[in-house]
Amino acid sequence: MKFDRNSNIYTIIFTVVLVSVVAVILTAAYSFFKPFYEKNKRQEKMTDILYTLGIDKESLEDIAKTKGLGLSYELIEEYFEKYITHQIAVDYQGNEVEGVKVFEVNLKKEMSKPVEKQIFPLYIAEVEGKKYYIIPLQGKGLWDDIWGYVALGEDMNTIKGIKFGHKAETPGLGANITEKWFENRFIGEKLFDEQGNYVGIKVMKNYKNDQPGDGKIDAISGATLTTVGIEEMINERVKHYESYFKKLRNKK
Amino acid sequence: MAKKKTKEILFDPLFENNPITVQVLGICSALAVTVKLMPSIVMALSVMAVLALSNVTISLLRNYIPLRIRIIVQLVVIASLVILVDLFLKAFSYDVSKQLSVFVGLIITNCIVMGRLEAFAMDNKPWASFLDGIGNAAGYGLILIIVGFFRELFGSGTLFNHKVIPQWFYDHGYMDNGMMLMPAMALITVGIIIWFQRAKMPQLTEKE
Numbered sequence: 001m002k003f004d005r006n007s008n009i010y011t012i013i014f015t016v017v018l019v020s021v022v023a024v025i026l027t028a029a030y031s032f033f034k035p036f037y038e039k040n041k042r043q044e045k046m047t048d049i050l051y052t053l054g055i056d057k058e059s060l061e062d063i064a065k066t067k068g069l070g071l072s073y074e075l076i077e078e079y080f081e082k083y084i085t086h087q088i089a090v091d092y093q094g095n096e097v098e099g100v101k102v103f104e105v106n107l108k109k110e111m112s113k114p115v116e117k118q119i120f121p122l123y124i125a126e127v128e129g130k131k132y133y134i135i136p137l138q139g140k141g142l143w144d145d146i147w148g149y150v151a152l153g154e155d156m157n158t159i160k161g162i163k164f165g166h167k168a169e170t171p172g173l174g175a176n177i178t179e180k181w182f183e184n185r186f187i188g189e190k191l192f193d194e195q196g197n198y199v200g201i202k203v204m205k206n207y208k209n210d211q212p213g214d215g216k217i218d219a220i221s222g223a224t225l226t227t228v229g230i231e232e233m234i235n236e237r238v239k240h241y242e243s244y245f246k247k248l249r250n251k252k
Numbered sequence: 253m254a255k256k257k258t259k260e261i262l263f264d265p266l267f268e269n270n271p272i273t274v275q276v277l278g279i280c281s282a283l284a285v286t287v288k289l290m291p292s293i294v295m296a297l298s299v300m301a302v303l304a305l306s307n308v309t310i311s312l313l314r315n316y317i318p319l320r321i322r323i324i325v326q327l328v329v330i331a332s333l334v335i336l337v338d339l340f341l342k343a344f345s346y347d348v349s350k351q352l353s354v355f356v357g358l359i360i361t362n363c364i365v366m367g368r369l370e371a372f373a374m375d376n377k378p379w380a381s382f383l384d385g386i387g388n389a390a391g392y393g394l395i396l397i398i399v400g401f402f403r404e405l406f407g408s409g410t411l412f413n414h415k416v417i418p419q420w421f422y423d424h425g426y427m428d429n430g431m432m433l434m435p436a437m438a439l440i441t442v443g444i445i446i447w448f449q450r451a452k453m454p455q456l457t458e459k460e
Contacts, residue, residue, distance in 0.1 A: 011318040018325060022332045029336055036343035044346070168354060171287035172407055172433030222430060 043073050045103070046080040052134055052151035052161035053083060053127050084134075086124040092116060094243030107138040108145070120240050130154060132161075135241060139233025142225040144168040146177070146233060152191070156245040158213075162186045164230065174226030182220060188212025191238055196246045198239040203231040261383045265391035267453070271364045272395040273446045274456060278364040282396055282442060283435040284355055289412055291351045292400030296393025298341070298356055302333045303365050304385035309333075310373040311381035317374075326369045327360070334359045364392055399441045407432030 004010060047057060057071070060079065064071045087102035092115050102121045110118045123134040133156055137148040148164040164177040176182055186201070190213055193199050199215060207218040219227035271277045285295045306329050310317070317325050338356045341349035349356065359365065368388050373381040404410055409417040409428045417426070431437050450456050 005316070005318055006320060011321055014316065014318055014325075015321065018328060022328055026332055026335055029339055033339040033343040037339070037346075040342065040346040170433070171291075171351075172430070 039073060042103075043076055046076050048163045048165065049123060049125075049134055049149050050076070050080060050083065051163045052149045053125055053132055054161055055079065055083070055127070083125045083127050084123050085126050088122050088124065089119045090122060090241065090244045091119060092240050092243070094241075094245075094247045096244075107136055107147070111138060115240070118240070120237075120244075122241065122244070125151070133241075133245075135238055137164075137233050137237045139229055139236065141166050141169045141177075141229040142174055142223070143170070146226070146229055148230075148233070150186075150234065150238065156248065157190050157192045159186050159189045159191065166226075169226050170223065173220065174223040176220050176223065177226060177230060185210055185217050189215060189217070191234075192242070192245070196242065196249055198235075198242045200235040200239065201231060203227045258380070258383060261380055262387040265384075265388040266394060267391075267449070268456070270391040270395065270449075271367075271388050272392055272442065273449050275367075277367055278362050278392055279439070279442065281355055281358060281362055282392075282399060283438040284358075285352060286396055286400040286403055286438050287407065287433055288351075288404045288410075289397070289400045290348065291355075292396040293393075294341070294345070294348045295352060295355065296389065296396050298337050298352075299359055299362065299365070299392055300386060300389035301337055302330065302359050303368060303389040304382050306330050306333050306365060307368060307373040307381040307385035308378050310369045311376060311378040314374050314376075322374065323366075323370075326366060330365055330369070331360050364388060395442065395445060398445060399438055402441055403432045403438060407437075 047060070050060070051057070060076060061071050063079070064075050067075075069075065089097040089100040089102050089105065091097055097119050100119060100121075102123070105119065105121045107121070110120075121136055123136075125132040125134060131154045133152045135150050135152070137150060139146050144167040146164060146166045146169065148162065150159055150163075151161040152158060153160045162183050164183070166175060166177060169175045169177065189201055191198065191200060201215055201217055203217045203219045203224075205219050205224060206221070207216055210216065210218045217227070217231070265271060269275065272279065272282055281295065281299075286292045306326070309329050310326060313325070334357060337359070338349070341352070341356060368384060372384045376384070401411070405416065406429050409415060409422075417428075
């Protein structure tokens with residue numbers, strides 16, 4: 001068949017066919033890969049939350065090994081359900097909100113709403129008889145989103161464990177927020193004062209005398225803006241739980 | 253274009269006609285992803301998959317593509333393949349895909365891919381185009397891996413995230429060079445590779 005490759009009508013037909021074929025292929029690929037991707041994301045979230053309780057990937061792998069299995073989604077889910085006893089949602093006044101799928105809450109979406117309309121997810125865990133309150137975090141780093149989970153101890157005040165994640169911070173600098181040595185700078189810090197009012201943390205430049213409990217964190221040198229993002233994220237998120245924690249304390 | 257032998261198509265771009273050091277294409281991504289060795293390798297493999305497959309696709313279509321919109325057609329093919337690679341990484345290699353983050357998507361703008369489609373796949377048979385894609389991506393990947401190796405070694409003191417520089421060095425005053433983590437040092441590393449290569453291959457040096 002002989003055709004004029006440069007005629008308008010051929011160009012249009014070619015474009016339409018090409019675009020339709022590509023659309024079909026990509027749609028098929030997306031629906032094929034999506035469940036795997038969603039599962040990865042859920043697994044990551046559960047692993048991160050367990051991590052703040054001191055159950056890291058290595059110890060999960062060890063548990064898996066004693067059972068003669070590899071680290072699987074099912075195993076992580078089993079441990080997540082075992083340790084996380086309650087998943088609740090509260091509003092800014094500290095009232096519990098019913099009928100929310102806490103695990104599925106999209107924090108980024110919530111944060112685009114005014115505070116009065118937001119819901120604040122909270123995970124309550126019990127590990128070896130000790131209670132933990134885990135608050136999910138979401139904020140902005142230097143380049144893009146940062147997020148994390150902070151586990152408070154039984155006093156609803158002292159940081160027992162923390163985990164950060166980021167989308168696109170500078171590798172070797174801002175990306176170091178996921179490293180253990182940086183996380184350790186937060187352990188033992190207190191976020192509320194005696195009356196249960198939120199005081200928060202402060203990131204300091206070149207702060208070598210870091211003591212747990214002084215409310216100050218040494219920033220990562222070369223990544224000040226990322227660390228300031230961390231500070232803002234924790235202070236913005238955790239303070240909304242103030243009234244809920246106050247109510248819980250009064251109940252006791 | 254004179255017919256090249258299969259071997260030449262595959263191995264030329266590795267050294268003599270390397271896309272990064274000789275043609276100086278694809279520098280942007282070479283600077284961005286080479287902070288550590290692992291992302292460098294995955295990036296090299298992703299570019300290889302995209303380049304080889306898009307070369308084959310365009311080569312198969314080369315007699316049907318309307319010449320006036322050929323660049324757009326090339327872009328559509330590259331973009332779809334990049335999305336496929338990105339989805340694949342997210343599904344089966346989640347951790348690495350997080351490290352590469354936005355740069356997988358930016359393969360679309362990698363000049364090497366467009367350059368090979370325009371310069372080679374539009375005039376050659378699928379098999380030759382496939383080899384050309386593999387060869388050029390390998391040349392690109394080779395430089396990425398070399399740069400990634402040195403940047404991770406001197407910048408973080410690790411390889412594949414394992415400590416390789418003994419603690420003894422640190423105890424005696426050695427420090428990781430934070431500069432190596434900056435893109436500027438990647439450019440200088442590439443420059444040193446180019447210098448080294450031209451010293452070894454005099455035929456690459458321009459005549460005065």
